[in-house]
Amino acid sequence: MTGVDIRVQREPFDPGAELTRFAARNAAAGAICSFTGQMRDFRGADRASGTPVAAMELDHYPGMAERQLQDLAADAKRRWPIDDLCVVHRFGVLKPGEPIVFVATASAHRGEAFAACEFLMDWLKTRAPFWKKESGPGGATWVAAEAADDARAARWTT
Amino acid sequence: MRILYFAWVKERIGVAEEILDPPAAVATAAQLMDWLAQRSAGHAAAFADRKLVRVAIDHVHSAPAASVVGAKEVAFFPPVTGGYA
Numbered sequence: 001m002t003g004v005d006i007r008v009q010r011e012p013f014d015p016g017a018e019l020t021r022f023a024a025r026n027a028a029a030g031a032i033c034s035f036t037g038q039m040r041d042f043r044g045a046d047r048a049s050g051t052p053v054a055a056m057e058l059d060h061y062p063g064m065a066e067r068q069l070q071d072l073a074a075d076a077k078r079r080w081p082i083d084d085l086c087v088v089h090r091f092g093v094l095k096p097g098e099p100i101v102f103v104a105t106a107s108a109h110r111g112e113a114f115a116a117c118e119f120l121m122d123w124l125k126t127r128a129p130f131w132k133k134e135s136g137p138g139g140a141t142w143v144a145a146e147a148a149d150d151a152r153a154a155r156w157t158t
Numbered sequence: 159m160r161i162l163y164f165a166w167v168k169e170r171i172g173v174a175e176e177i178l179d180p181p182a183a184v185a186t187a188a189q190l191m192d193w194l195a196q197r198s199a200g201h202a203a204a205f206a207d208r209k210l211v212r213v214a215i216d217h218v219h220s221a222p223a224a225s226v227v228g229a230k231e232v233a234f235f236p237p238v239t240g241g242y243a
Contacts, residue, residue, distance in 0.1 A: 059164055059165050061214070061217075063217060064217040068217075125239075127219065128241075129233075130239065131164060131236060131238060132239045142236065144239070
């Protein structure tokens with residue numbers, strides 16, 4: 001089968017349940033790889049030197065977000081022999097520890113599953129229209145894009 | 159033409175979207191920004207540093223030099239910061 005499951009949603013999701021469901025519908029795949037991004041409770045390089053973050057609001061562009069994720073999924077499937085993939089991305093208000101994004105890939109072998117999963121995460125960070133606003137002791141501020149994320153995504157263009 | 163704003167671009171302008179009819183001389187995204195920047199102090203602030211503003215034309219990431227002629231929806235926003243924190 002060749003599936004793509006893209007969801008952009010306000011509601012929280014359970015990464016464990018998503019992975020169980022994804023694996024069940026890809027029982028014939030030799031390799032299942034998944035990544036879960038969770039909200040950190042600090043801003044900065046690490047918890048010791050950073051500033052606390054109490055909550056986050058994710059703004060997004062409805063319509064374009066789904067389209068960009070669909071395009072990235074199609075690109076991943078052109079690059080690697082992926083049987084199935086899933087991307088779930090939240091928007092709205094999030095608390096520290098809550099899952100923000102879930103990516104899963106299914107393939108015959110682990111190399112392709114790992115590569116496609118990392119590709120999807122790197123590219124969605126630089127292409128998918130979501131914007132984070134963090135709230136903490138100093139008020140609320142929009143998170144600036146990081147050059148390191150652009151560099152990670154650019155690795156896949158060669 | 160439907161013009162959309164997101165994140166701090168939206169906050170500076172004060173609205174999430176506007177339906178506008180730019181003059182025929184406005185042919186590119188950059189020219190549309192020039193035209194929009196004259197609408198209010200908020201618009202001027204949002205478009206003050208063009209290096210920080212990205213453009214999508216009909217849901218596709220586009221360069222400032224891209225044509226907006228015939229576009230249904232043009233969005234302006236900061237560089238994206240999705241994924242995890």
